[in-house]
Amino acid sequence: xxxxxxxxxxxxxRFGGRFVPETLMPALEELDxxxxxxxxxxRFREELQYYLAHxxxxxxxxxFARGLSEFLGGARVYLxxxxxxxxxxxxxxxxxxxxLLARRMGKRRIIAETGAGQHGVATAxxxxxxxxxxxxxxxxxxxxxxSLNVFRMRLLGAQVVPVTSGSKTLKDAMNEAMRDxxxxxATTYYLVGSVxxxxxxxxxxxDFQRVIGEEARRQIQEQAGRLPDYVIACVGGGSNAMGxxxxxxxxxxxxxxxxxxxxxGLDTPLHAATLSCGRPGxxxxxxxxxxxxxxxxxxxxxxxxxxxxxxxxxxxxSHLMEAGRARYVAATDREALDAFKILCRTExxxxxxxxxxxxxxxxxxxxxxxxxxxxxxxxxxxxDKDVHTVAKEMGVSLDE
Amino acid sequence: xxxxxxxxxxxxxxxEKGLIAYITAGDPDLATTVELAVAMGEAGAxxxxxxxxxxxxxxxxxxxxxxxxxxxxxxxxxxxxxxxVEQIRRRxxxxxxxxxxxxxxxxxxxxxxxxxxxxAGANGLIVPDLPPEESGPLLEAAGDNQIDLIPLxxxxxxxxxxxxxxxxxxxxxxxxxxxxxxGERESIMTDLAAMTDGVRSVxxxxxxxxxxxxxxxxxxxxxxHCDAVVVGSALVNxxxxxxxxxxxxxxxxxxxxxxxxxxTAREVQGVAAL
Ligand SMILES: Cc1ncc(COP(=O)(O)O)c(C=O)c1O
Numbered sequence: 001x002x003x004x005x006x007x008x009x010x011x012x013x014r015f016g017g018r019f020v021p022e023t024l025m026p027a028l029e030e031l032d033x034x035x036x037x038x039x040x041x042x043r044f045r046e047e048l049q050y051y052l053a054h055x056x057x058x059x060x061x062x063x064f065a066r067g068l069s070e071f072l073g074g075a076r077v078y079l080x081x082x083x084x085x086x087x088x089x090x091x092x093x094x095x096x097x098x099x100l101l102a103r104r105m106g107k108r109r110i111i112a113e114t115g116a117g118q119h120g121v122a123t124a125x126x127x128x129x130x131x132x133x134x135x136x137x138x139x140x141x142x143x144x145x146x147s148l149n150v151f152r153m154r155l156l157g158a159q160v161v162p163v164t165s166g167s168k169t170l171k172d173a174m175n176e177a178m179r180d181x182x183x184x185x186a187t188t189y190y191l192v193g194s195v196x197x198x199x200x201x202x203x204x205x206x207d208f209q210r211v212i213g214e215e216a217r218r219q220i221q222e223q224a225g226r227l228p229d230y231v232i233a234c235v236g237g238g239s240n241a242m243g244x245x246x247x248x249x250x251x252x253x254x255x256x257x258x259x260x261x262x263x264x265g266l267d268t269p270l271h272a273a274t275l276s277c278g279r280p281g282x283x284x285x286x287x288x289x290x291x292x293x294x295x296x297x298x299x300x301x302x303x304x305x306x307x308x309x310x311x312x313x314x315x316x317x318s319h320l321m322e323a324g325r326a327r328y329v330a331a332t333d334r335e336a337l338d339a340f341k342i343l344c345r346t347e348x349x350x351x352x353x354x355x356x357x358x359x360x361x362x363x364x365x366x367x368x369x370x371x372x373x374x375x376x377x378x379x380x381x382x383x384d385k386d387v388h389t390v391a392k393e394m395g396v397s398l399d400e
Numbered sequence: 401x402x403x404x405x406x407x408x409x410x411x412x413x414x415x416e417k418g419l420i421a422y423i424t425a426g427d428p429d430l431a432t433t434v435e436l437a438v439a440m441g442e443a444g445a446x447x448x449x450x451x452x453x454x455x456x457x458x459x460x461x462x463x464x465x466x467x468x469x470x471x472x473x474x475x476x477x478x479x480x481x482x483x484x485v486e487q488i489r490r491r492x493x494x495x496x497x498x499x500x501x502x503x504x505x506x507x508x509x510x511x512x513x514x515x516x517x518x519x520a521g522a523n524g525l526i527v528p529d530l531p532p533e534e535s536g537p538l539l540e541a542a543g544d545n546q547i548d549l550i551p552l553x554x555x556x557x558x559x560x561x562x563x564x565x566x567x568x569x570x571x572x573x574x575x576x577x578x579x580x581x582x583g584e585r586e587s588i589m590t591d592l593a594a595m596t597d598g599v600r601s602v603x604x605x606x607x608x609x610x611x612x613x614x615x616x617x618x619x620x621x622x623x624x625h626c627d628a629v630v631v632g633s634a635l636v637n638x639x640x641x642x643x644x645x646x647x648x649x650x651x652x653x654x655x656x657x658x659x660x661x662x663x664t665a666r667e668v669q670g671v672a673a674l
Contacts, residue, residue, distance in 0.1 A: 009533065019502055019529045021459045023554040023579050025561065165465055166455065178458045183580040185556060282503045282529070283456060295477050296507030297455040 005319065010199020010286075013322060015315035018198040020285045023182045032200045034105045039207075044100065051096050055129070056086050058093075058211065062219035062376075067346035072366035075373035078228065079349070080216045082240065082380050089352060089381030090212060090240045091122035095191060097208030099126040102189035109133040109184065112191045113177040115142055115170035115236065116307035116354065117149025118381055119193030124158035134158040137177045141168040142306045149385050167300045170236075170310045174284050194237025195314030198285030202314050209243025216376060217247050224374055230365065232257045233378035234357040235275070235328065236307045238314035240380040245326060255327070258317060259361045261303030262330035272301035274313040275321050275328040288315040304333035304389065305353035307381075331360035337393055339363050340383065352381035353389065402548055403523045404447060404495040404571040408606040408628055411446050417663040418628030419619075420608055421445035421656055422499065423635055424453055424467035426476030428643040430484045434491075435649055436639070437484075441494035443653035444660030448488075449526065449630065452481050452500035459501075459528040461583025463633035467640065478504050478513075482520045489521025497524035497550065497571070505538060514541035524548040524571045532564050539568055548572075553599055555579050555590045566603040572628065573599050575609045583633045585612035592625040616662035623663050631659055 005012040018028060038044040052058040061081045069077045082090040095112075102110060110127045111134070114120030120136040127134035136153055140162045143150050153160050166172040174197075181190040192201040195209075213231075220228055231248055233241035235258040248254045263271035271277065274289045281290030283298055291299040291311040303309040320326040331339070339359035343351050351359060355378070362377050369375070383390070391398050401409075411418045421440050425433050437448050453468035453476060460468070485496060498517055505513045505527060517525070525547055530538065535549065542549040548571030553562065556579055566573055575595050577588045596607045609622050610630025619629045638655055642648040 017534055018531065019534055020531065021528050021554070022531055022552045022557055022565070023576070025531050025533075026556055026558055166469070171456065175456050175458050179461070179581045182459070183578075185579050280506075282501075282506055284458075285529070287506075290503070292503070292507065294507070296504040297472060298503075 005316065006199065006203060010202070012316045012319035015280070015286070015288050015318040016199055016202060017287050018285060019282045019287065020198045021182055023185055024198070027185050028198055028200065030105070035101060035200055035204055038101055038104055044104070048097055048100055052093070052211065056092050056096060057084065059215045060084050062216055062223060064223065065347050068343060069366065071342065071346045072363060074366040074371070075369035075375045076371065077362055077366055077375045077377060078220060078224070079377050079379045080212060080244065082212060082378060083349070083351065083355070083382035087118070087122045087125050088384065089118040089122065090209060090243065091119045091193060092125065093211055093243065094193065094205050094208040094239060095119070095122040095126045098191045098204065099130055099132070102132070102191065103130060105189065107187065107189035109188045110191050111135045111137065111177050111180050111188055112193055113137045113170065113173035114193065115173070115309055116305065117142065117146040117153065117385060118307060120158070120160070121149050121152050121156070123191050124153040124156035127158065128156045135161055135180065137161050137163050137173040137180070139163045139167070139169040139173050142170065145389060146306055146385055148388070170306070171283070171298065171312070178284070194239040195242045195316060196237040196284055196286065196312055202286065202316055205239050206242045206246060206316065209239050210246050212240065212243040212378060213245060213247035216244065220374070220376060227251050227254050228374040228376040230255045230257060230375045232259060232358045232361050232375060234259050234308060234354045234380060235313060235317060236310050236354060237312070238317045240378050242314060242316060244378040245320070249325060256325065257361055258326055258328045259357045260328060260330045261305060261308035261357060262332040263302040263304070265332055266330055270302035271330065272303045272309050272311065273330040274311060275317060276330050280318070283312045286315045288318045289313050304336060305357065307352070307354040308357060329361055331357040335360040337390065340390060349379070350383035351379055352383050353386045355380045402546060402570060404497065404548055405606060407446055407495045408572060412627055417623040417626070418446040418608065419444060419656065419660045419663055420447040420449055420610070420628050420630040421635055422449040422451060422630060422632030423639060424451035424464060424471055425481045425484060426453060426471030426474055427467040427636070427639055428470065429474055430476060430480055432648065434484050434487045436652060437488045437494070438492045439649050439653050440656050441492045443656040445494065445656050446628065447495045447497060449497045449499050449632070450481065450485070452478060452498055452504060454501040454504055457501060459581055461581040461633060463584070463636045464582050467636045478508055482516050485517065485520040485522050495523045496521060497526055498522050499526040502527050502530045510538040511541040514538065514545040514547050518545035518547050522547060524550050526550045526552070526574060528552055550574050552576055553595065555595055559598060562598060562602045566599065566605070569603065569605060572606040572608050573603060574630070575599060575607055575626065577609050577611045577613065577622065580611065582611050584614040584637070588612055588622065592622060596625045616658045619659050620662040620665060629663060
């Protein structure tokens, strides 16, 4: 298969492109040019490298989860510890890269959408560090269930703008961020948080998240002496998964598995399993798989994890699925919660509910495999932000 | 020359500027949309834009977002809207433009959408999230069915993009008055003369300006720089306020009449595509 995607129009196979209002076209061309230039610039690479090492805390560890592996009784499970990054998730790999790009482009105002609040926090963080104005769009529904992250963003000096339109979740936050960008195009940098959106965002975000897979590929060879048999990551928009998968694409013996949110179950309407249940459509500037009704109206989605509660998916994932290079499965709210609890007890690590979906697939898969097998799971974030949600699911009240 | 351009040229020949009036189909319901469309044509609208609602209208401000949500909550479908177009066409010869986002068209199938819309009596299409770089399939289908695909130009469109945008356009060129989303605005800061002059230098098609225009005086001021003015959110807001009351159609038509009057006045004559 061709790994040199996308083409110059931003197509990964038949997915991707640039389906945006005309106002955004010159801005996307400008971004494309600025990124192409930055990529070639040693000083840009060195600067990014410096902040990743000294501010984000990279490389993140690769950790052999002995307790979890013994509990599951089968394959050896390794965790890529993106939860140990500054701000607690993989999101900052991308926000650090893009904020440096925004500075190069002379933009003084940063906007972003956020679901779980992790991308919002990671954006607010880098904006604070570089003294840039920052507005974060967040659905009202997500503001309610991720109140801790809302307060973190405010502490960091960002304006959190509640989005009350549509389903009041991530997709609506992205609509509103795009409207802001259309309106303030001259001054504002839109810092997209996943491998979604119009070209060149899916490429930019992928490239900045690739560090996950590059490190993990090197680390697993050092620690286990070989490549893993399976690489597993959760898929919302798909950035942590793409960052993890991409450096393994040419290692054909490595099975790549993306885990989407099955919510209450794929046989109900309450899920967010875009690749498992959707069909191609256009949302937020790119052609990719999409959960929608017969008329092309975007479907309401559900996941216990706000970061996976998104009806679309990055175009390169649609391409990897149709090309047969990655496979996509789904884990329910319940399976994610079970995996969440297992990791807490067996490893002393509280994972993000998003990452718990990836763990759920490892929990299913590991017992079917031999001790010689290796599963690499991307632990995309830590679960502090989710303890309220989990407590509620367990019937525990944390409020006075 | 298709119906839309022909109509606009007739209007200009009379020494007036065109009024392109927008409402969202299915708000409050399709039966009302049909009545409104017919009455608005009689009240002086020269071209009617019918919004086909989409769940995620990123180019629209609060008024049209809310109208789209009301229409979708009421169960409106693309098929239903095409039937409504058929009913309007039986009673009115006003040029009809469907305005929607690409996904409903893509799901319906660009070829089938253009064919069914044309058969029902639609004359043009505006798809704000479909730049020329992506419009190949729909452009072809529209051409095959004698439907005009009307492109948008924005204040920040660089001169080098203008030939690409207008090269295969028909009907008219839609100049967006602001860098922003649809919605009523107090004032318009863009240098409209520069924008419309730029467009005229690359195409002989009529030039319309829209986004943010609500009051008759504002319409008249804008019209000095173009051939037609698009008014949307202001009419949609009236529909929202009067929905369910017997005065709905009268109120919208009164607004249309006032706008058209302002576009007929002496002061607006001047630059025109003629
Ligand atoms: C910890 C964590 N993992 C995963 C995701 C999902 O995003 P993506 O699929 O882009 O990695 C999020 C999003 O908020 C997140 O916070």
